Amino acid sequence: MISVNRQGEVWVFAEQNEGKLADTPLELMSKARKLADKLGVKLAAVLMGDQVSELAERLVQYGADKVYLIEHHLLEHYQANTYAKTLHDLIHKYEPQVVLCGATINGRDLAPRVASSVKAGLTADCTDLQIGDHEVKATKEVHKNLLFQVRPAFGGNIIATIINYDRWPQMATVREGVMPMPEPDVSRKGQIVEEKATLTKEDLLVEILDQHTRPKKVDLKAARVIVAGGAGVGSKDNFRVIWDLANALGAAPAATRAAVDLGFIDKDHQVGQTGTTVRPSLYIAAGVSGAIQHQAGMSDSQKIIAINNDPDAPIFQIAHYKICGDLNDIVPKMIKAIKERI
Amino acid sequence: MPYNCVCLIKQVPDTKKISGQAMNDDGTVNRAALPAIFNPEDLNALETALQIKERYGGTVTAITMGLPSAADILRESLYRGADDAILVTDRKCAASDTLATSYIISCAVKKLDYDIVLCGRQAIDGDTAQVGPQLAEKLGITPITYMEELQELANGRITVRRAIENGWQKVRTKLPVLLTVTDEANEPRVPAAKFIMKYKNAMAPIEVEKAIRNDNTALDEQAVKQLIEDEIRVLEEKNLLIKQWDLGFLEADINWCGRSGSPTKVHRIQSVVLTAKGSKEVEPTESGVSDMVHELIKEKTIA
Numbered sequence: 072m073i074s075v076n077r078q079g080e081v082w083v084f085a086e087q088n089e090g091k092l093a094d095t096p097l098e099l100m101s102k103a104r105k106l107a108d109k110l111g112v113k114l115a116a117v118l119m120g121d122q123v124s125e126l127a128e129r130l131v132q133y134g135a136d137k138v139y140l141i142e143h144h145l146l147e148h149y150q151a152n153t154y155a156k157t158l159h160d161l162i163h164k165y166e167p168q169v170v171l172c173g174a175t176i177n178g179r180d181l182a183p184r185v186a187s188s189v190k191a192g193l194t195a196d197c198t199d200l201q202i203g204d205h206e207v208k209a210t211k212e213v214h215k216n217l218l219f220q221v222r223p224a225f226g227g228n229i230i231a232t233i234i235n236y237d238r239w240p241q242m243a244t245v246r247e248g249v250m251p252m253p254e255p256d257v258s259r260k261g262q263i264v265e266e267k268a269t270l271t272k273e274d275l276l277v278e279i280l281d282q283h284t285r286p287k288k289v290d291l292k293a294a295r296v297i298v299a300g301g302a303g304v305g306s307k308d309n310f311r312v313i314w315d316l317a318n319a320l321g322a323a324p325a326a327t328r329a330a331v332d333l334g335f336i337d338k339d340h341q342v343g344q345t346g347t348t349v350r351p352s353l354y355i356a357a358g359v360s361g362a363i364q365h366q367a368g369m370s371d372s373q374k375i376i377a378i379n380n381d382p383d384a385p386i387f388q389i390a391h392y393k394i395c396g397d398l399n400d401i402v403p404k405m406i407k408a409i410k411e412r413i
Numbered sequence: 414m415p416y417n418c419v420c421l422i423k424q425v426p427d428t429k430k431i432s433g434q435a436m437n438d439d440g441t442v443n444r445a446a447l448p449a450i451f452n453p454e455d456l457n458a459l460e461t462a463l464q465i466k467e468r469y470g471g472t473v474t475a476i477t478m479g480l481p482s483a484a485d486i487l488r489e490s491l492y493r494g495a496d497d498a499i500l501v502t503d504r505k506c507a508a509s510d511t512l513a514t515s516y517i518i519s520c521a522v523k524k525l526d527y528d529i530v531l532c533g534r535q536a537i538d539g540d541t542a543q544v545g546p547q548l549a550e551k552l553g554i555t556p557i558t559y560m561e562e563l564q565e566l567a568n569g570r571i572t573v574r575r576a577i578e579n580g581w582q583k584v585r586t587k588l589p590v591l592l593t594v595t596d597e598a599n600e601p602r603v604p605a606a607k608f609i610m611k612y613k614n615a616m617a618p619i620e621v622e623k624a625i626r627n628d629n630t631a632l633d634e635q636a637v638k639q640l641i642e643d644e645i646r647v648l649e650e651k652n653l654l655i656k657q658w659d660l661g662f663l664e665a666d667i668n669w670c671g672r673s674g675s676p677t678k679v680h681r682i683q684s685v686v687l688t689a690k691g692s693k694e695v696e697p698t699e700s701g702v703s704d705m706v707h708e709l710i711k712e713k714t715i716a
């Protein structure tokens with residue numbers, strides 16, 4: 072644990088895999104930049120790996136004032152122990168006030184381990200971060216400029232704002248896609264601070280015997296238009312109507328968890344709390360009831376069209392265009408109208 | 414070679430069945446308002462432990478920290494084949510965040526002889542996935558999170574397949590290890606009739622006390638105490654006593670438990686109400702749909 076340090080920096084853990092920066096730390100930069108500006112402190116990225124120095128410039132372009140660069144051959148592949156130890160030591164050396172991590176699998180592996188060894192608070196899977204004041208009701212004591220860690224809780228049914236006013240750093244993880252990716256500014260200048268990791272082979276607790284990654288079947292985050300089908304589509308065969316509408320629009324096909332669980336489409340297409348978070352210009356939801364966990368992944372879409380034969384479906388509450396009817400009738404009409412116009 | 418497995422389980426409100434009044438004013442959860450269930454991925458962790466026992470021998474101990482009612486999921490574990498069940502319960506555990514929880518549980522696990530500690534990947538009430546890795550740190554053992562398949566256990570080493578972003582990796586490490594198990598790992602078994610028969614009367618001391626007090630309101634305190642003591646002894650002799658540990662027994666440092674041990678605090682709780690600004694009803698007819706498409710093209714929402 073470190074004590075409250077108002078001069079402390081705002082840090083983002085710059086996750087990289089195989090020499091490539093993950094999206095989440097870059098997405099986090101725009102928000103972290105705002106937090107640092109509000110607090111009047113520097114924004115630093117923490118970059119660990121083996122021969123990854125060329126990534127440091129990019130982090131500056133995305134908003135970092137400083138990059139702590141820790142290169143070590145034992146940091147080549149992410150491992151809980153080596154990465155946590157290194158980050159722990161760095162936190163004790165510089166005493167940042169905020170430490171943010173992407174809520175990727177590695178981020179969710181690393182952050183709790185570090186929080187535990189540093190004895191700091193950690194909030195998982197935040198959907199928003201802000202700076203604000205908190206009054207302790209019992210003592211009327213006011214803690215100024217805290218990190219407000221906003222996250223859905225209880226299966227997404229409530230939104231909780233979590234704070235941490237006495238044992239710093241204030242740590243949080245943020246889900247991929249929740250924050251919009253900033254535009255890099257190639258003219259930005261920053262400071263690269265090289266740090267040493269004190270690691271020995273004994274710190275490498277795990278042997279990685281084999282590893283396999285495959286590209287995602289669909290890049291929902293990059294799609295301007297998304298057509299999502301839900302359980303109401305009825306069958307895998309009938310999901311064809313979703314693909315057809317998506318094709319007509321040059322859109323990405325997506326789905327609810329119910330549709331994925333029913334085997335209508337691959338899990339890579341799932342939108343929502345446990346899927347991808349998207350913010351397209353247009354989101355078309357057909358046969359989707361609009362459960363809160365689904366909304367958590369798409370309610371920031373600029374325009375939403377809902378097609379549902381139940382006038383009371385919750386999706387209608389957030390839709391800009393409400394079409395009450397059978398999707399098997401309406402979707403073909405839409406495809407026809409699009410083909411006529413474009 | 415036999416392995417001793419300790420399986421951490423949690424009783425959680427069934428968030429799928431949530432109703433309006435599930436939160437207290439102070440932002441804590443009103444657990445009474447929701448059905449309580451065995452956290453789903455903890456069943457996958459338990460299943461992994463039971464499979465290890467069946468294959469290599471050893472024991473499976475289920476532990477939970479929670480309210481007295483959490484004894485229900487300990488019984489559920491016994492019904493599935495666990496050998497021992499421990500309820501960590503204490504008023505001073507209340508309002509523990511993940512850091513305090515992992516500290517308290519670490520004190521309990523340190524009292525046990527273990528080779529493998531298993532947790533579900535995450536619990537559906539908080540979805541944080543934090544207690545597992547934090548516990549491993551506190552125990553000073555290797556964590557392997559997101560386990561999808563147990564592949565090999567031999568010569569004091571374990572090999573598993575775990576999820577990574579968009580893929581998987583196969584990793585090996587020396588025991589002791591802490592695994593967090595995903596729902597990909599296996600299909601949890603259902604309770605077995607023979608174990609239900611055997612353990613249906615298993616109880617924790619706090620449950621014994623409550624039952625006896627309810628049934629004997631007319632007796633004086635001394636007599637009630639005697640009844641409780643006797644019943645606990647009988648259960649113990651029959652191997653039906655769910656162990657019950659409090660913070661005193663764990664020799665836990667109170668400063669790291671409950672509210673005082675929890676750096677994270679709730680600032681505010683809001684219920685979720687999302688609504689669209691400016692919405693239209695579209696007629697489900699050819700012209701209605703066509704007008705909408707036209708509008709979207711005109712404003713360049715669709716190109």
Ligand SMILES: Cc1cc2nc3c(=O)[nH]c(=O)nc-3n(C[C@H](O)[C@H](O)[C@H](O)COP(=O)(O)OP(=O)(O)OC[C@H]3O[C@@H](n4cnc5c(N)ncnc54)[C@H](O)[C@@H]3O)c2cc1C
Pocket residue numbers: 226300301302303304326327328329330341342343344345346347357358359360361362363364365368378379380381384396397398399428429537
């Ligand atoms: C912890 C947790 C995490 C979750 N994460 C996610 C997540 O990431 N993403 C997600 O999507 N869900 C998630 N869920 C599940 C979520 O709660 C809902 O169960 C799911 O979103 C429902 O999917 P659906 O709308 O396709 O199905 P349903 O709720 O069954 O809705 C089907 C809809 O189709 C309509 N319909 C039926 N036939 C037609 C027709 N012919 N024409 C038009 N409309 C029709 C019906 O009126 C109904 O509204 C999660 C749940 C939990 C507990």
